[in-house]
Amino acid sequence: MLTRLLHALFGVLATLAGVAAAHLVAALTVPAASPVLAVGSTVIDLTPTPVKEWAIKNFGTADKPILIGSVMLGVLVLAGIAGIVAARRITLGLLMIVGLAALAGVLAMLRPTAGPLDLLPSVVAAVVGAVALWWLHRLEEAGTGEAVSGPTRRGVLIAAGGLAVAAAAFGSAGRFVASYRLKGTDIELPKATGLEKPLPTGLEQKVPGISPFRTPTADFYRVDTRLSLPIVDAESWTLTIDGDVDKEVTLTLADLYDLEVIERDITMTCVSNDVGGPYIGAARWLGVRLTDVLDLAGIDNTSADQILSTDVDGMTISTPLGVATDGRDAMIVFGMNGEPLPRENGFPVRMVVPGLYGFVSACKWITKMTLTTYDAEQAYWTEREWATDAPIKISSRIDTPKPLSNNDPGRLFIGGVAWAQHVGIDKVEVSVDGGAWQTATLGADAGNDYWRQWYLEWDAKPGQHFLACRATNKDGELQTAARMSPFPEGSSGIQQIAVNVG
Ligand SMILES: Nc1nc2c(c(=O)[nH]1)N[C@H]1C(S)=C(S)[C@@H](COP(=O)(O)O)O[C@H]1N2
Numbered sequence: 001m002l003t004r005l006l007h008a009l010f011g012v013l014a015t016l017a018g019v020a021a022a023h024l025v026a027a028l029t030v031p032a033a034s035p036v037l038a039v040g041s042t043v044i045d046l047t048p049t050p051v052k053e054w055a056i057k058n059f060g061t062a063d064k065p066i067l068i069g070s071v072m073l074g075v076l077v078l079a080g081i082a083g084i085v086a087a088r089r090i091t092l093g094l095l096m097i098v099g100l101a102a103l104a105g106v107l108a109m110l111r112p113t114a115g116p117l118d119l120l121p122s123v124v125a126a127v128v129g130a131v132a133l134w135w136l137h138r139l140e141e142a143g144t145g146e147a148v149s150g151p152t153r154r155g156v157l158i159a160a161g162g163l164a165v166a167a168a169a170f171g172s173a174g175r176f177v178a179s180y181r182l183k184g185t186d187i188e189l190p191k192a193t194g195l196e197k198p199l200p201t202g203l204e205q206k207v208p209g210i211s212p213f214r215t216p217t218a219d220f221y222r223v224d225t226r227l228s229l230p231i232v233d234a235e236s237w238t239l240t241i242d243g244d245v246d247k248e249v250t251l252t253l254a255d256l257y258d259l260e261v262i263e264r265d266i267t268m269t270c271v272s273n274d275v276g277g278p279y280i281g282a283a284r285w286l287g288v289r290l291t292d293v294l295d296l297a298g299i300d301n302t303s304a305d306q307i308l309s310t311d312v313d314g315m316t317i318s319t320p321l322g323v324a325t326d327g328r329d330a331m332i333v334f335g336m337n338g339e340p341l342p343r344e345n346g347f348p349v350r351m352v353v354p355g356l357y358g359f360v361s362a363c364k365w366i367t368k369m370t371l372t373t374y375d376a377e378q379a380y381w382t383e384r385e386w387a388t389d390a391p392i393k394i395s396s397r398i399d400t401p402k403p404l405s406n407n408d409p410g411r412l413f414i415g416g417v418a419w420a421q422h423v424g425i426d427k428v429e430v431s432v433d434g435g436a437w438q439t440a441t442l443g444a445d446a447g448n449d450y451w452r453q454w455y456l457e458w459d460a461k462p463g464q465h466f467l468a469c470r471a472t473n474k475d476g477e478l479q480t481a482a483r484m485s486p487f488p489e490g491s492s493g494i495q496q497i498a499v500n501v502g
């Protein structure tokens with residue numbers, strides 16, 4: 001039994017060393033081609049939409065670490081089995097390790113922008129993993145035949161320990177290299193033409209616990225399909241506009257800077273944001289008008305109905321052309337809250353379209369916009385049956401008090417945010433314990449594309465209470481109570497929370 005466990009450990013350690021060495025090589029070349037990430041990304045792409053929704057809802061932004069952890073666990077279980085098999089039949093055990101690495105290699109090569117270099121990390125994983133397992137096996141065999149004797153076992157254990165240390169060293173080196181390569185987004189940003197008004201003062205001083213009027217960049221939600229950030233060099237980055245245009249053009253960052261640079265306050269929302277959820281953020285975006293960019297290619301004669309955006313790794317996002325060019329401040333942006341876009345949010349350039357959920361507008365790490373039709377070409381989420389025309393629904397959220405929180409009796413602020421991008425918020429109402437809707441006080445108005453803070457003073461009596469809120473937009477449309485899930489076009493319904501007083 002103990003011997004068997006030891007053999008399983010050999011398989012695990014050999015595989016860990018292989019995976020860690022591969023991760024280091026990937027960090028130096030193509031981070032996304034790291035075997036565990038290649039398998040994980042494929043799992044993401046193949047996961048049925050309902051399961052994905054469930055994971056986002058229950059795990060939130062921890063969904064990625066959980067996914068990687070599960071893939072790792074699965075791999076290590078197989079590696080342990082390979083170790084046990086190897087003790088009897090070394091060739092078969094080695095084949096299992098090589099097979100695992102080969103699977104990762106195939107998946108890495110199936111990524112949209114894969115080149116020959118993407119195969120390298122998996123080859124490294126196969127070689128290091130197999131050699132390590134063979135080495136441990138040989139050390140053990142070198143002892144007294146079949147039986148594992150005292151001194152030999154000690155030697156084998158030392159070797160195993162050495163492998164564990166090597167795996168940890170490779171892994172840390174990989175992390176270090178990746179973080180080093182992900183540094184340096186400090187490009188020089190142009191200034192917006194015209195004086196942009198400063199953002200009005202928000203309610204955060206007055207109403208503790210309310211979302212800040214502008215979301216600090218570091219707290220901005222992040223939603224994408226990636227397990228590793230793309231390393232894009234701003235100097236060599238280009239944006240191509242092709243498809244059904246008068247003439248195909250390719251622009252550099254400097255070309256974008258030559259257009260009229262504008263700055264806008266826009267609240268972005270993820271379609272996966274459930275009622276009361278966290279996937280919304282408000283920022284000041286610096287960039288150029290999407291229409292100015294499209295005009296460089298000429299779209300007057302186009303018969304396209306969608307902009308199919310492609311990111312540096314071949315991920316695609318569709319945007320309805322008519323909506324994006326209807327006069328709203330759709331932008332190609334390079335700055336966020338006065339700084340270059342962070343890598344997480346699309347460095348060096350992304351799209352932002354007020355009023356549309358991010359998955360049909362906010363392509364990060366964008367490198368191409370193809371003017372085409374929904375009939376001719378489908379984007380990533382269209383293939384997964386999400387809506388293509390997805391305006392953000394009117395919604396509102398209670399930030400304070402927190403659900404199930406305990407509060408002192410007496411005067412209390414009920415406060416939160418409400419949004420109806422591109423139309424604007426006209427009214428927010430609050431209901432306590434199912435009572436009459438009371439009109440809340442609204443915070444400053446920073447434009448129709450931006451969310452509104454709100455609060456209501458409440459004389460809280462001891463006991464449990466239910467709080468609900470709803471918003472009305474500037475067209476007089478009321479936030480619907482009809483409950484809908486995020487799939488396929490965004491959640492709806494009214495948030496109700498329970499709080500304790502006393
Ligand atoms: N290239 C790329 N762009 C993307 C995504 C993605 O997975 N890949 N996710 C989209 C989704 S679903 C949303 S809600 C926004 C989120 O932007 P953020 O992470 O900056 O908040 O980016 C969009 N742009």
Ligand SMILES: [Mo]
Binds near residue numbers: 223271358
């Ligand atoms: Mo999203």
